[in-house]
Amino acid sequence: MAREHVVRPIGVVRSAVRSLEEAPKQGALAGTEAEIVVDPAYAEALIGLSGRIRPAQEPAAPGEGHRGSGKIVVLCWMDRADRGRLKVYPRGQEDKPERGVFSTRSPHRPNPISLHTVELLEVRGNVLRVRGMDAIDGTPVLDIKPHSPGLDG
C-alpha cells in the first residue's frame, strides 16, 4: 500500500513515572503534573500556545512565562510498543476475548502513536507544564495541537 514516512520527535515527556510497571492505565493520572520539553529548534512553533483564557491582568507574552487554561492534545511515540500485535486482551484481562488493537487504546499497534488530552498549566520558554499526562518519563513527543471541543469532543 502507501509508502513509509519518517517521524522525528519534537520533544520529550518529563514525568515522575519512570517505568511501564509504574505507569497506570490511561486516564488514571488525571491529577498528575508532568513537563513536555520541546527541542529548542521547534520553540517558535509554540508561539500563541496557551493563554486562550488568560486573565486580563496577565498580558500576552506568547510562548513565554504566562499561564494558560486551555487543553492541548499531545501525540507521543510509544517506543516500547509491540508493533506486530494486532490483537490484545483489553486492559490485560485474559479472561475476556481478545480484541483488535484498533478497537482499544492499547500501546501495541502498527503505528504506536498515543493521544493525550491534557490541561496546559504553563508555558515557560520551550517547556510546557501539563496535568493529566499518562506517559512515562522519556517518551518522545511528535506533535502538539490545541484541543477543540468541537472537533475532538
Added chain:
Amino acid sequence: MAREHVVRPIGVVRSAVRSLEEAPKQGALAGTEAEIVVDPAYAEALIGLSGRIRPAQEPAAPGEGHRGSGKIVVLCWMDRADRGRLKVYPRGQEDKPERGVFSTRSPHRPNPISLHTVELLEVRGNVLRVRGMDAIDGTPVLDIKPHSPGLDG
C-alpha cells in the same frame, strides 16, 4: 534529540473531496460520509470496533457487517504538508499575526499527523464508513482508536 521512527500507513481515506482546493477547513464536513479502507493485512486489528451501542436486535458479528454508533479517532498522515513551516497565519488570514503551528490545527507541522474524530457508521469487512472525515481522497491512515469522552473530551 531522540531518534527517528518510521510510520507505515495501515489504510487510506476514500472521499468525494479530491483536492486541497475542495477541502474545507476542519470541522466543516460534519455531515459528509467517507470510507476508510484498511489494508487487508491489518483487518484483524478491527475486531471489536463499532457496535458499542449496538441495538439488541443486531447481534454482535465483530468487524463484519454490523452497524455501530460510536465515535472513533482516525490519525492520518498529511503527505502534502510543509514540514519546515513553524509559523502560519491561522485559517490563512494574513491580516492576523502569525502563530506557531503547535497552537493551530494547520496541516503544516514537523510531523504532519492529523486527528479526526468521526462517527463510525458501519464496518464492512476491512472498510469503515464514517461521517465527518475532513481529509482528501487518498490520504494515508496511520491509526484508528475508539474515542473516549473521558480521555479525549
